[in-house]
Amino acid sequence: MITIKTPATSANVGPGFDCFGLAFNLYNTFEVELSDQNILENVEERFNNPDNIFLKAYHLGCEAIGIHDHIHAIFHTEISVSRGLGSSASLICGGLFACSALHNNALSKDQIFQFASQLEGHPDNAAPCIYGGFTASLAFDHHFFTQHLTLNNTWKYTLFVPDFEVPYHTDIMERFDGIDLDSARKVAGNGFYYLMGDIARLHSAVISYARDFMIDRGFTYCVPPFMIRSNVVTGVMSFAEMDAMMYKIEGEDLYLIGTSEHSMIGKFIDTVLPSDTLPRTLTSYSPCFRKEKGAHGIEERGVYRIHQFEKQEMIVVCEPEDSKMWFDKLWKKRFNGFSGRAVDAACGGASGNICSRRGHASNFLPCICVGIMTHVHRLSFGGFGGNCLSFCLPAAALSPV
Secondary structure (H helix, E strand, C coil), X not given: CEEEEEEEEECCCCCCCCCEEEEEEEEEEEEEEXXXXXXXXXXXXXXXXXXXXXXXXXXXXXXXXXXXXXXXXXXXXXXXXXXXXXXXXXXHHHHHHHHHHHCCCCCCHHHHHHHHHHHHCCCCCHHHHHHCCEEEEEEECCEEEEEEECCCCCCCCCCCCCCCCCCCHHHHHHHCCCEEHHHHHHHHCCCCCEECHHHHHHHHHHHHHHHHHHHCCCCEEECCCCEECHHHHHHHCCHHHHHHHCCECCCCCCEECCCHHHHHHHCCCCCCCCHHHCCEEEEEEEXXXXXXXXXXXXXXXXXXXXXXXXXXXXXXXXXXXXXXXXXXXXXXXXXXXXXXXXEEEECCHHHCCCEEEEEEEEEEECCEEEEEEEEEEECCCCCCCCCCCCEEEEEECXXXX
């Protein structure tokens, strides 16, 4: 048998905007050989199936080199699942390296990097897992890029390891009889949940807090359409992003919204607004529906990487020259309402051309991130001209409990 080792990684390096990745000397090890059927040993029952991401990666590699066969793999895992240590990247890279090793090193590291990033949905964990050390990565035009960086010996690192077991968020919810994932799987499959009792009430309360927080600051409350037409979709995201995120209604020119930002921006399509009616300050509530393609977070349990959730959004339509001022106002309102970490960044590449400036702020629960994102979009809808608006600033005020 051939032995494959892939390291743990972290993309939570720096201020929190996924880009940098770091490999650790903690490994998953796989003993592999060719077989007449797929056999996985030492794998949790919930992961021992054809959807296992190690298997998916192995077969993706085989498909790339024109081979169809099966693998016998014995797992020796040291990387904890759902702890921010790149467990899914380790499995994906392990499957691809296994494919290459069992077929005369048929895949280069650069090919493995492209395939692994494609499967995971982003490159920040795959890059250090494959190349080791410290990396900076990005996605652009359906292709992934990475640069190996030299670690500076003068840098200081702080690692906090609690002397107690950190409870997973679903464990906490289950103590209150607040979540039912098993029934949701029977009804709708993976990526859905029932919130129950006080946990469901808490979820609604936080949504209401975000709504009232914005109403009290002069924003008009709005409940938008939960489906939008394709011309609205393509005005707010690329086709690739649309295909990866949005559910299409069969036989209709309609898509379930991935965020109310889309339908709220669409509210002004082909519309000319007199400058004396600006700014328009709106806060919108909606459920959101997402395919969540890619393996990043696929091993997470609970209300993370889910197909359905709810959130409160902030939208401002304003004059271009006022956009920076409104961006800063929304950024400040976000921190008045919720505490957390933040990063302000210029946009481009994977962020898309519709975004001229973006910030990201995150609030953390055990093993789950509740994100608040603020973007400045240059609207691409028709009908604007002269002194009319060309900027809109949506800010997601809340993701699910």
